Amino acid sequence: MLHSRIPVATEPKRVELHVDSDARLAAAVGGAVRFLAESAGMPDEVCREFQDATVRACVETFEAHLDGTHLVELLRFDDRLEVIVGGQTGSPAVHLSRSVVPQS
Numbered sequence: 001m002l003h004s005r006i007p008v009a010t011e012p013k014r015v016e017l018h019v020d021s022d023a024r025l026a027a028a029v030g031g032a033v034r035f036l037a038e039s040a041g042m043p044d045e046v047c048r049e050f051q052d053a054t055v056r057a058c059v060e061t062f063e064a065h066l067d068g069t070h071l072v073e074l075l076r077f078d079d080r081l082e083v084i085v086g087g088q089t090g091s092p093a094v095h096l097s098r099s100v101v102p103q104s
Contacts, residue, residue, distance in 0.1 A: 012075040012082070019058075021066045026058035029072050029083075036074060036081055040100045050081070050098050057085045057094040065091065 015032070019025040030051040037047040061070060071086040083096040 012077045015074040017072040018069045019072060020069055021062035023059055023062070026055050026062060029058050030055035032074060033083055036076055037098070040076065040081060042098065042100060046098060050096070053096055054083050057083070057096060061085045061094060
């Protein structure tokens with residue numbers, strides 16, 4: 001039995017943000033994720049959910065580490081969007097991912 005392979009991009013388009021522990025900046029990161037999701041053609045409900053999940057992840061990370069700057073990476077692959085919210089040195093990062101399923 002032959003399995004066909006679907007080519008996917010291995011090199012993402014990457015946006016790197018350095019943000020302070022501020023809820024307003026968490027909302028701004030959520031807005032950027034919403035824009036990328038909408039631009040990728042994801043359904044509105046998925047865009048809103050991904051935005052909300054991103055804001056929650058940022059707020060939780062910011063509350064756990066009030067001092068310093070946090071690295072947030074937005075990654076756009078052909079088949080998915082990923083958000084990585086980094087904690088401080090030695091802390092685990094939060095990874096969020098959603099498949100790009102264009103609207104019909």
